[in-house]
Amino acid sequence: MTTTAPDPAPLAVVYCTDEDIAIRAPQDFVALCPKWQRLAFGADGGLDPGGWVLSSATVDFEANGVAPGHVVALTKPGAFSPEGDLFAVASVAGRSATLRRLGRPGGGGQPPAAAGAAGVKFEVRTYGPQIDNASYEANKFFGIDPNLASKAPDKLYEPRELRQFVALTVLRRMYAAADKVAAGDYDLKLGLVAQELTDLRGRLQLQWGPQGEGQPPNSVLGARTRR
Numbered sequence: 001m002t003t004t005a006p007d008p009a010p011l012a013v014v015y016c017t018d019e020d021i022a023i024r025a026p027q028d029f030v031a032l033c034p035k036w037q038r039l040a041f042g043a044d045g046g047l048d049p050g051g052w053v054l055s056s057a058t059v060d061f062e063a064n065g066v067a068p069g070h071v072v073a074l075t076k077p078g079a080f081s082p083e084g085d086l087f088a089v090a091s092v093a094g095r096s097a098t099l100r101r102l103g104r105p106g107g108g109g110q111p112p113a114a115a116g117a118a119g120v121k122f123e124v125r126t127y128g129p130q131i132d133n134a135s136y137e138a139n140k141f142f143g144i145d146p147n148l149a150s151k152a153p154d155k156l157y158e159p160r161e162l163r164q165f166v167a168l169t170v171l172r173r174m175y176a177a178a179d180k181v182a183a184g185d186y187d188l189k190l191g192l193v194a195q196e197l198t199d200l201r202g203r204l205q206l207q208w209g210p211q212g213e214g215q216p217p218n219s220v221l222g223a224r225t226r227r
Contacts, residue, residue: 011135013154016131018126024168025189032175040059044056050116051112052099055097061092063094065191068092069165071086071088072087073085084123085100097113135166139151151208157206161204172180172194
């Protein structure tokens with residue numbers, strides 16, 4: 001008898017994206033993310049004359065699951081930094097992906113190659129599994145419940161601090177894992193991220209409803225009381 005494990009069932013709503021991780025730790029985004037978590041990579045990337053559309057003859061971005069919120073690292077001698085310049089994915093259509101600057105609206109800032117470019121190396125890695133786990137734990141910790149109308153994720157009034165909370169949770173774990181196997185400044189960065197996460201946890205309050213007037217706010221104090 002052959003048995004198979006069920007496919008992972010990610011949350012319908014998570015509270016940060018790869019772009020949020022990249023904004024917090026741009027120098028370490030690629031290094032911290034396991035290679036097996038890359039969605040797409042190739043060396044035949046082309047940038048259109050406008051500079052924002054990345055295309056590939058061999059890689060179907062859409063079929064590989066690349067989506068808005070993911071991050072592309074572009075490398076090419078003389079054009080991008082050796083470790084890769086990071087851009088957010090704005091939209092995807094088959095073998096093409098429209099890019100934008102991290103944290104900026106589409107078309108904002110200088111494009112990666114205003115005159116176009118060919119032979120660009122590209123790679124898309126995702127922290128999806130870690131973001132999913134951290135979002136699940138945030139649900140449990142703060143009492144967010146998609147099955148309760150008054151406490152559903154889409155009823156959160158201002159989720160920005162929750163987004164930071166989940167991003168920092170992911171980074172703390174990734175820095176801790178990297179610090180065990182690699183030399184460098186990961187220990188220092190782990191300490192800084194852990195302290196920022198502790199400070200945020202102490203002040204974070206979740207409010208509900210279109211103007212924050214719904215359910216009483218959930219805070220770390222309330223979470224401890226429920227436990």
